[in-house]
Amino acid sequence: MITVEKLTKRYGATLAVDAVDFEVKKGEIVGFLGPNGAGKSTTMKMLAGFLPPTSGRAEVAGFDVFGQSLRAREHIGYLPENVPLYPDMRVAEFLRYRGALKGVPGRRMRERVSDVLELCGLAEVERKIIGRLSKGYRQRVGLADAMIHEPDLLILDEPTIGLDPNQIRQVRDLIRNLRRHHTILLSTHILPEVEMLCSRVIIINKGRIEALDTPQNLRARLGAAGQIHFDARVSDARAALQEVRRLAGVASASTRADGDWTVFTVQANPGEDPRVELYELAVRNRWPVREISRSAVSLEQVFAEVTHSDEA
Amino acid sequence: MKKFFTLLGREIGAAFHQPLAWVVLFFFLLITGFNFHAGVSLLNRSAGTVTMVEAFFNTVYFWFPFLLVFPLITMRVFSEEVKLGTIEMLMTAPVRDAQVVLAKFFGALVFYIVLWAPSFLYFLLFQTVAEVNAAGATGSYLGAALMLLLVGLFYCAIGCLASALTDNQIVAAVMAFAGIVFLFFLGLLSLFLPGSGGFVRELTYFFSPVQHMMDFSRGIFDSRPVVFYLSGTIFVLFVTFHVFQYRRWRS
Numbered sequence: 044m045i046t047v048e049k050l051t052k053r054y055g056a057t058l059a060v061d062a063v064d065f066e067v068k069k070g071e072i073v074g075f076l077g078p079n080g081a082g083k084s085t086t087m088k089m090l091a092g093f094l095p096p097t098s099g100r101a102e103v104a105g106f107d108v109f110g111q112s113l114r115a116r117e118h119i120g121y122l123p124e125n126v127p128l129y130p131d132m133r134v135a136e137f138l139r140y141r142g143a144l145k146g147v148p149g150r151r152m153r154e155r156v157s158d159v160l161e162l163c164g165l166a167e168v169e170r171k172i173i174g175r176l177s178k179g180y181r182q183r184v185g186l187a188d189a190m191i192h193e194p195d196l197l198i199l200d201e202p203t204i205g206l207d208p209n210q211i212r213q214v215r216d217l218i219r220n221l222r223r224h225h226t227i228l229l230s231t232h233i234l235p236e237v238e239m240l241c242s243r244v245i246i247i248n249k250g251r252i253e254a255l256d257t258p259q260n261l262r263a264r265l266g267a268a269g270q271i272h273f274d275a276r277v278s279d280a281r282a283a284l285q286e287v288r289r290l291a292g293v294a295s296a297s298t299r300a301d302g303d304w305t306v307f308t309v310q311a312n313p314g315e316d317p318r319v320e321l322y323e324l325a326v327r328n329r330w331p332v333r334e335i336s337r338s339a340v341s342l343e344q345v346f347a348e349v350t351h352s353d354e355a
Numbered sequence: 356m357k358k359f360f361t362l363l364g365r366e367i368g369a370a371f372h373q374p375l376a377w378v379v380l381f382f383f384l385l386i387t388g389f390n391f392h393a394g395v396s397l398l399n400r401s402a403g404t405v406t407m408v409e410a411f412f413n414t415v416y417f418w419f420p421f422l423l424v425f426p427l428i429t430m431r432v433f434s435e436e437v438k439l440g441t442i443e444m445l446m447t448a449p450v451r452d453a454q455v456v457l458a459k460f461f462g463a464l465v466f467y468i469v470l471w472a473p474s475f476l477y478f479l480l481f482q483t484v485a486e487v488n489a490a491g492a493t494g495s496y497l498g499a500a501l502m503l504l505l506v507g508l509f510y511c512a513i514g515c516l517a518s519a520l521t522d523n524q525i526v527a528a529v530m531a532f533a534g535i536v537f538l539f540f541l542g543l544l545s546l547f548l549p550g551s552g553g554f555v556r557e558l559t560y561f562f563s564p565v566q567h568m569m570d571f572s573r574g575i576f577d578s579r580p581v582v583f584y585l586s587g588t589i590f591v592l593f594v595t596f597h598v599f600q601y602r603r604w605r606s
Contacts (some may be wrong), residue, residue, distance in 0.1 A: 091447040095604050116449040123447075127364075127440030131372035143361040143446040188444070 044196050045090065046070045049099035050252075052085050058072050058145040059085045061250035062099065067243075069195070072222050074241035074258075075230035076346065082126050082250040083230040090228070091121040104195050117146060120189030120225075124200040126181055130174030134165055134184055137173060138191055145192035159187040163217060179210035186217065190225075197221065198228040203236060215240060233344055237266040246346060273307040273321050280305045286324060292317035304333060311337075359454045366462025368431070376466065379427050383420055383470050390416035391477045407481055407489035411474075412499050412572040418565070422507075425535055427467050427526035429514025432459040433599065435557065436524040455516070463511045468604045471503055481541075494574030502571040505584035506564045510535050512591035519598045538562060 052060040060082040069075050075083050088094040090101055092112045101108040106115035129137060138156045147155050160166050163183040168176060173184060182202065189197055200217065203211045211233075218240055221227060231237060237244055238258050246254040246261075254261060278285040280298050287307055289295045292315035299306050304323040309318055318335055327331045370376055394410035411417065436442045445455060478489040478496070490496055517531035518524075542563025545556040560566050567580040 045483045088443070093443055093603070094446050102564070113451065118446060121444075123440065123443045125440060127442075127444055129369070129441055130439075131369065140361065140365055141444075141448065141471045144358060144450055146358075146449060 044071075044104060047090070047099070047230065048099055048101070049085075050086065050089060050096050051098045052082070052089060052209075054096065054098040054187070058091070058250050060096075063247070063250070063252055064225065065252060065255060066090070066097050066304055067196075067226060067228055069226050070227070070301060071243060072218070072227040072241045074237035074244045075228060075247065076232065076234070076237055076244055077230075077247040078232065081247045083267065084200055085249060086247070087121075087198050087228070088123075091198050092116050093123075093125075117192070118195045120192065120194035120197045122185045122189045122197070122199045122202055124204070126185035128173045128181060128184055128188075129173070131331050132173055133167045133170055134173060134176070135160065137184065138187055139222040141192045142190045143157060146216070147192050154196060155193070159190050162190070162220075163187040164213065179206050179213075182210070182214060183217075189223055190221070193224070194249055195226060197225045197227045197229075199227065201232075203231065203232055211236075268342060270319060271307075271309040271311055271316075271321065272336045272338065273302055273332075274301070274332040275307070275310055275325055275332045276303050277328070277330050283307075283328075286328075287321070290317050290320040291315075357457055358450050361459030362450065362454060363461055363465075365419060365550060366458050367465050369431075369435075370428070370462055370466045373431070375427065379424065380470060383424060383474060386416060386420040387474050388477075390414060390420075391474075391481075394465040395481070404490050406495060407478060407487075408491075408495045408499055409572050411477070411571075412568050421508075422535055422539060423532075424467070424470060424508045425514045426517070426531040428470075429463045429511055429518050429531055430524045431518065432463055432515055433518040434522050434524045434527045435601075438524075442603065445520065452587060452600055454590065456519075456599055459530075459594075460512060460515050460592060463515060464507060467507045468504075469509075472548070475500070484540065490574070490588045492574050494576070495572055498571035498574050499568070502564070502568050503580060504582070506567075509584045512595065513538075516591050516595040516598065519595050539564060542590035556606070 045065075046067050047063055050060055051058070061304060063082075063086060077083050085094065088168075089096050090103065090108060091109050091249065092260060095109055103115045104118035106118065108115045126350045132140065135156055138159060139152060142152050142155055143149075160169055163186050165183055165187055168180055173181065176184065182205075186199070186202065189199065199218070203214050206214060215236065218227065218229065229240070243255070243257055244261060245252055274288070276284075280300065280330070283305065284296060284298050284307070287293060287309060292312050294310040294312045296307055296309045298308075307321075308320070309317065314339065316336060321335055322332070324330075391411060393416055394407060397410050398405075398407060405413075434443075436445065446452070475496070481487070481489045513534050514522065514531040517534065518527040520530065521527050533550060542559050542565060544559045548555060552577075560581055567577070570577055571580075
């Protein structure tokens with residue numbers, strides 16, 4: 044659905060997007076992930092045909108985004124960041140206007156408008172003026188606009204930014220429902236969102252693609268070296284720590300006291316899982332155990348690792 | 356073509372959805388009404404040499420609101436869209452840049468025509484009440500209307516260009532006003548330089564709306580101003596189109 048080759052965008056001296064290559068297949072939901080200013084929006088604007096690239100090429104649905112811009116745009120539903128809308132129009136009126144611009148035939152207009160109104164939960168504000176809508180509703184009007192002409196590809200630039208947790212959940216559910224009919228490229232810097240929605244993740248930083256894989260694989264890449272949480276009541280914490288460190292598969296361990304209990308934080312060697320050894324150790328020493336658990340590596344850690352940013 | 360009319364419909368809607376439109380309409384009608392009143396008074400005092408149509412279209416009260424109104428009509432057409440960011444929505448829909456530019460231009464023009472249309476009722480009123488012909492011949496009306504339209508085309512295009520140059524509406528209005536006033540007074544150059552002779556007078560005649568209106572409202576048709584305004588409009592729209600593309604592509 045999308046083929047991007049050596050796509051580059053330069054603003055004066057700054058390189059916003061640096062020779063990016065990737066591909067998105069039909070039916071995928073691909074998450075575009077990166078810190079602010081990484082080049083997500085710029086890449087999306089180029090794909091949507093709003094900005095020309097400095098060099099490189101991109102194809103959407105078989106049409107060159109720049110050479111055959113109009114044809115390509117017919118296949119794209121684009122939701123820009125911050126969702127710019129005409130504040131003086133009414134919701135249904137706006138959607139009819141956008142539908143007409145995007146070539147929805149007159150006889151199908153009524154049906155399409157009522158479909159997207161329904162799908163985006165806008166039926167009750169259909170006759171309201173857009174300028175008076177809340178942020179959540181405006182976001183959904185933007186989504187409805189992106190879908191009005193049944194595009195093959197949806198490009199959504201931070202679709203959940205600025206929404207409250209309830210609205211975020213609603214928009215996510217909506218996007219999840221869309222995946223049956225559309226290929227979706229969405230950008231975000233909310234990591235759980237990507238884990239929940241996307242089949243593949245592109246991590247971009249300083250204009251370059253740093254990682255491109257499924258969330259599971261990305262997690263697995265780091266997840267081999269897991270962290271184990273072991274919480275037991277031991278008589279002598281220092282001696283116990285020595286014993287834990289001697290176990291097979293343990294790279295390092297530390298303790299902290301929690302009343303009568305001692306909490307061990309154990310770093311496992313890559314590819315090994317010493318939870319069984321820890322259990323047997325506790326049984327041998329007759330230590331009462333409150334918890335043995337292994338924390339799953341979140342994409343957050345992957346992201347921090349890949350983008351080398353300290354604050355993430 | 357269908358998309359052009361969709362865009363045009365939106366432009367006209369946007370023009371009338373803002374309070375400024377109604378303020379402009381109100382004061383514009385007030386001033387043209389006063390202009391008409393002044394014309395009637397003039398005819399009452401000095402009988403004979405001019406018709407009502409000539410008296411209406413060739414006074415300061417006519418030219419003052421005429422020049423003032425273009426920046427107000429056109430300042431928002433591109434600036435507002437860029438400022439709101441809606442340009443991104445607009446230009447990622449499958450529409451051509453040229454369609455957008457033309458729709459914006461004709462949207463402004465439609466508003467301009469709506470501003471002037473009621474003025475022609477005055478003459479109807481005049482004829483019914485005074486039982487005197489307002490014009491020497493029908494050609495007077497047609498000439499005046501044609502000249503209004505031609506100068507309107509050209510000056511609307513200049514306003515659109517100014518609006519495409521900046522995302523600040525006030526700056527757009529000031530630029531449009533400066534450009535239009537400059538051109539207008541260039542046409543009056545021979546009045547300021549009485550000793551300049553025939554050449555300057557000849558030259559300035561080509562871009563003097565005052566001269567053109569004087570002729571046309573008498574029913575005298577001259578093809579030179581028609582060519583001048585039409586080609587000027589096309590040229591300025593062409594520049595507007597390129598400015599619009601350039602600014603978007605550079606952003």
